[in-house]
Amino acid sequence: MIELHYWTTPNGHKITMFLEETGLAYRIVPVNIGKGDQFKPEFLAIAPNNRIPAIVDHEPAGGTRPLPIFESGAILLYLADKTGQLLSRDLYVRNDTLQWLFWQMGGLGPMAGQNHHFSNYAPEKIPYAIERYVKETNRLYGVLNKRLADREFIAGDYSIADIACYPWIVPYKNQSQNIDDFPHLKRWLLAIEQRPATQRAYAKAKEVNPDFGQATIRTDEERKVLFGQSAAVVR
Numbered sequence: 001m002i003e004l005h006y007w008t009t010p011n012g013h014k015i016t017m018f019l020e021e022t023g024l025a026y027r028i029v030p031v032n033i034g035k036g037d038q039f040k041p042e043f044l045a046i047a048p049n050n051r052i053p054a055i056v057d058h059e060p061a062g063g064t065r066p067l068p069i070f071e072s073g074a075i076l077l078y079l080a081d082k083t084g085q086l087l088s089r090d091l092y093v094r095n096d097t098l099q100w101l102f103w104q105m106g107g108l109g110p111m112a113g114q115n116h117h118f119s120n121y122a123p124e125k126i127p128y129a130i131e132r133y134v135k136e137t138n139r140l141y142g143v144l145n146k147r148l149a150d151r152e153f154i155a156g157d158y159s160i161a162d163i164a165c166y167p168w169i170v171p172y173k174n175q176s177q178n179i180d181d182f183p184h185l186k187r188w189l190l191a192i193e194q195r196p197a198t199q200r201a202y203a204k205a206k207e208v209n210p211d212f213g214q215a216t217i218r219t220d221e222e223r224k225v226l227f228g229q230s231a232a233v234v235r
Helices: 010-022 072-083 091-121 127-150 160-169 183-193 196-208 220-227
Strands: 002-006 026-030 054-057 067-070
Touching: 002 010, 010 072, 010 091, 010 160, 010 196, 026 196, 054 072, 067 072, 072 091, 072 160, 091 127, 091 160, 091 220, 127 160, 127 183, 160 183, 183 196
Parallel strands: 002 026
Antiparallel strands: 002 054, 054 067
16 A cells, blocks of 8 residues: 655646556545645655655565655656556666656756746746746757657656656646647647546546645745745754
8 A cells, every 4th residue: 555645736646647557556645735734743754855745655565664755756766666567677768768757857847846936926026037937948848849759658658757747747828838839749748638547646636635726826824834944953
C-alpha cells in the first residue's frame, strides 16, 4: 500500500496519474497547502522541504520498515522501478526518459510555476517578471513541441517523462500560452487527456478538493502561508 500525501497541484497530479495508470494500491492523505498542512510535524517527518507530494511505501521490496520519499521526480522514478512500468529497462530508452524527467523538474515546472506566481498570484504585477517567465515558458513549450514532432510520446512509449510534463502543460491558458502555436504538443496533450487513468486521476483531484479547477483567489492569509515563508531556525 502506497500512502500518498497529496494536494491538487501539477506535482500532485503526477503521482495520482502514475498510480492510476499502473493500478498500484494507494491511499490519499490530503495536505491542504492553503491552510498550512504542509508545515505539520507529521508531514515534515516525511517531506522536510514542506512541499507536496510525498509518499510512504509500507511494503518496499527488500525493506524492513516503511520507506518515505519526497520530491515528485524521485517518487516517479522509485515507483517506476518498483512496478517495472512506465520506464524502459533498455539502456538508451531509460536514460532518454530520465533526461526528460529531469528537464521537467529543472525547467518546465519551475519556470511555469514562476509564470503562474507573477501572472496570477503576486499582489504587485511586475511587468519584467511576467514577461521573463512567460517567454521562458514559451521557449520550453517550443522545445517539447519540437521533440514531439516525430514521436507519439516524449521518449517513444508512454512513460514517466510524459506523466511529469503533462500536468504543467494543462494550465497553458494561465501561463499565457496559445496551445495552437504548438501543434505537436497539442496533439500529445489531447492524447494523454483521453487516457482513462488520466481522467481517473483528475477526478480524484475533484474529490479531494471540491474547488479544484475553479479560479483561485488567494487570501492574504493564504499568501502568507504559501509565499511568505523563510528559513525556520533550528536550535
